[in-house]
Amino acid sequence: MxxxxxxxxxxxxxxxxxxxxxxxxxxxxxxxxxxxxxxxxxxxxxxxxxxxxxxxxxxxxxEFTFGHITTSSTACESIRNGGLMKLACTNKVTELGLFLSNHDVDINIEQHTLKYNGRTYDISFGDCPPVHNREEYAAWRVGRKLYYDYCICGFLSYSKQPYGGYIHKRPEILKDMGELLNTDLAAEWVTTHTPYEIVxxxxxxxxxxxxxxxxxxxxxxxxxxxxxxxxxxxxxxxxxxxxxxxxxxxxxxxxxxxxxxxx
Known part of the structure; x- marks a missing residue:
């Protein structure tokens, strides 16, 4: 039903x-x-x-109908061809995975590492470090998205107010990566992608x-x-x-x- x-x-x-x-x-x-x-x-x-x-x-x-909100510059071509995948940022078939690869961001799920610009970051998801330890805390937040908060999610219904994570502008993990890597990946994504609803x-x-x-x-x-x-x-x-x-x-x-x- x-x-x-x-x-x-x-x-x-x-x-x-x-x-x-x-x-x-x-x-x-x-x-x-x-x-x-x-x-x-x-x-x-x-x-x-x-x-x-x-x-x-x-x-x-x-049988539950829901809306998954994402952003795309290709009218969601990768989703049309392959569906919605978990950990999309680690798969170069997806739009997000290809975007990160093109910006030399390399995530290794098994080794709990993220490599960028010659550096390797430990993104293991363990105890939350103090917020004032900026880099460790930012790495922990990236790890949280990859090892804890990684399920596919969406909305059964919408409020007129935007969702707090601003997923209609960019993937949440790009904001966390930006804080870890000191990059403007999230801002670049916003200027080149538009929001879509996957029902x-x-x-x-x-x-x-x-x-x-x-x-x-x-x-x-x-x-x-x-x-x-x-x-x-x-x-x-x-x-x-x-x-x-x-x-x-x-x-x-x-x-x-x-x-x-x-x-």
Whole structure:
């Protein structure tokens, strides 16, 4: 079952799809929602589901649609040809990997090293060094992106405010590399690349569940049902993370299009 809250209209369709309750009914119920009578929005929605005798699907049946924001100077040619790869900066087939190679940045994942301009930097991800140790801290931040925070991620829904990492301007790791190598790689990227949205669909078993590990199947569905409910009435940011080893094949990409929401 498709779960898609990328837009307010899609969220309304998903809310209806998950519950079987028509959107016109949700509109009516929301207009007559007295928050003082309920502990929370979730308590209110559960009351509606009980009253309407709804049976939610199992979490494992959901297929999540999300937007992965990237930047490109080739209309995402490498993604169109090879999908979304983890650790894209280490693969010369990708636009980012080729960009770094052309600027003589050499990353060796196995040896935990980054070579540039005749120097070799240790980018192992261990204990965080003090911020005032500028070079060590910058190397640690690069290592964090490569050995810890490297999964493919995206947005189930968007806020009108840009994401804090400014991924619609340049890859976050370029900023970290710039601070380590004292270069303007990030600034160069910004002037030559424009933002794109890669619309992807993945099965529930490929995502990192946004909740407690102890949650039951129904509690998991309820968690995402509430996101659909809130997105149906307002703009809000919901981030989605894929499991570390998951990559996106071409067949799982629904659309690649320019992204101008945060300009």
């Amino acid at each position: 498709t779960y898609d809250v990328l837009t307010q209209q899609n969220a309304r369709k998903t809310l209806q799809r998950l519950t079987g309750i028509e959107w016109s009914t949700w509109q009516y119920l929301n207009r007559n929602y007295n928050k003082e009578q309920f502990l929370s929005d979730e308590d209110y929605v559960k009351r509606i589901l009980d009253k309407e005798d709804c049976f939610l699907p199992a979490f494992r049946e959901l 992807v669909r993945v099965s529930a078993d490929k995502i990192v569940y946004d909740g407690r590990n102890s949650d039951s199947e129904q509690e998991k569905v309820m968690n995402y049902l509430m996101k659909a409910y809130w997105c149906s009435f307002s703009d809000m940011e919901n981030v989605i993370l894929l499991k570390n080893d998951v990559e996106i094949q071409i067949c799982d990409i629904l659309n690649i299009r320019p992204f101008d929401m945060w300009r």
